[in-house]
Amino acid sequence: MNEVRTRYAPSPTGRMHVGNLRTALYAYLISKHEGGSFILRIEDTDQERYVEGAVEIIYRTLQGTGLIHDEGPDKDGGYGPYVQSERQASGIYLEYAKKLVEKGAAYYCFCSKDRLDSIKNVLATPSEDEDSEVKEFTKYDKHCLHLSKAEVEEKLAAGVPYVIRQNIPTEGTTTFHDVIFGDIAVDNEELDDMILIKSDGYPTYNFANVVDDHLMKITHVVRGNEYLSSTPKYTRLYQAFGWEEPVYIHCPLITNEEHKKLSKRSGHSSYEDLLEQGFVSEAIVNFVALLGWSPSDNREIMSLDELVEAFDYKHINKAPAVFDMVKLRWMNSEYLKKMDDEKFYQMALPYIKEVIKKDLNTRRIAELIKTRIETFLDIKDLIDFFEDLPDYDIAMFSHKKMKTDAASSLTVLTELLPRFEALNDYSEAGIEEVMMSYIKEKGIKNGQGLWPVRTAVSGKQSTPGGAYEIMSILGKEESLNRIRIAIDKLSQ
RNA sequence: GGCUCCAUGGUCAAGCGGUUAAGACACCGCCCUUUCACGGCGGUAACAGGGGUUCGAAUCCCCUUGGAGUCACCA
Helix, strand or coil: CCCCEEEECCCCCCCCEHHHHHHHHHHHHHHHHCCCEEEECECCCCCCCCCCCHHHHHHHHHHHHCCCCCEECCECCCCCCCEHHHHHHCCHHHHHHHHHHHHCCEEEECCCHHHHHHCCEECCCCCCCCCCCCCEECCCCCHHHHCCHHHHHHHHHCCCCCEEEECCCCCCEEEEEECCCEEEEEEHHHCCCCEEECCCCCECHHHHHHHHHHHCCCCEEEEEHHHHHHHHHHHHHHHHHCCCCCEEEEECCEECCCCCECCHHHCCCEHHHHHHCCCCHHHHHHHHHCCCCCCCCCCCCCCHHHHHHHCCHHHCCCCCEECCHHHHHHHHHHHHHHCCHHHHHHHHHHHHHHHCCCCCCHHHHHHHHCCCCCCHHHHHHHHHHHHCCCCCCHHHHCECCCCECHHHHHHHHHHHHHHHHCCCCCCHHHHHHHHHHHHHHHCCCHHHHHHHHHHHHHCCCCCCCCHHHHHHHHCHHHHHHHHHHHHHHHHC
């Protein structure tokens, strides 16, 4: 068997959508599982949609996710160029399109926009629903197919704008095979004579894709399920050229909570958006890998290497998968918990510093929040009390389980305050010693003694860390000040 | 609307003719615990419906229903 070659062929139109990310990931996994090559090809045949900087985003995303390509614009593997606009400059697409014209599998078309509009079919759409849009479709009527060779030459010579269309028979069926979906047959009658070369001379995605996949010796075409319905047209192209078709792997769609295909419009769903939402790259990749596939041993937390090892494209699901942000959050928390302390500290620090302006022990704070957050964005609300004591109600001091109320808390705080004031070793251990000896002396429950203190110094009922940790981090002056404030409040 | 595809708990997802129908997230409860969290234990919850085929159907076939995708000089 030949080397497995897969490609990721994005068009540079913005951030990388998670659906595309998964497609890229699967393409990567399929080739790497077999020790093959993963190729990056930039499909920039639509100059109008081209977004400045989008290519850099693609590189950054591939780099960040670890999907390292073996060939691409920046890594020549002998099949370049890897950017379609550069390829088109050499005229290869037009050249191949002309071959098809010679074979009768394609033809020149000179129809104007107006004429095309005139053959548009409008579907009777129930307009009762406000949000129902008018749907229409055009099936080209092969008007220009019947132009004689002389007529074509004449128009070309006169400089009449043209496109080149694929000539699809009106009878018979076209069948292709997909690894996941099996054999799919479509009546040729259903297939439109799609445009291969646009009037600006650029190839359409459909055509460039087929030509390039063949020229770059791509063995497995991995793409989204939305291409399933246009695949028969590609099959006809391969057949017309006499080329061997690649193995097709159409991935199931990733949908939103409404079970609709994720789109750029749904916002929050690109790789970079997720990073901004406080997720780590490894978790995103891991999560996305499991949308539509699962390993035979049921593992869920898997590194990229483990995915490469275990991936088997024959077990990809058919049904679309909902992108569940809640589960992603869980998975992210798993990665955070497993992360070594130093790395976690470095990653969390910017988020901590956003809230903590004072000179506090941020390293200790990071340790305390590590198992309590799902994304880095959770940090803010968790630690803001360190910076400023929130305005709280004395009802905070009442807790049934801890057997505390305002009165008991006042007593505890008042009795404890002088002991803290006398304490020189204001470390967690030092503070703990003071409190434990107090609790033992008074014969009260731990909670009864500790709860009021933590509440006093944090203004909250629940915090990362307990009384010792918070007091030690805040320092003697600030924490005792907060206890005095609490005593004040409770005395009124 | 045509065409194509899909259908196991709320979500992801095992299963590929014989199982008490896994597991994970979420949710609920209990334990641990100075709070919360982490961790541990347990629980609620599914084969869309109807016909076949078969000794036997979540698994195979058909129909219905539901959902999705697609129908551009966008990819």
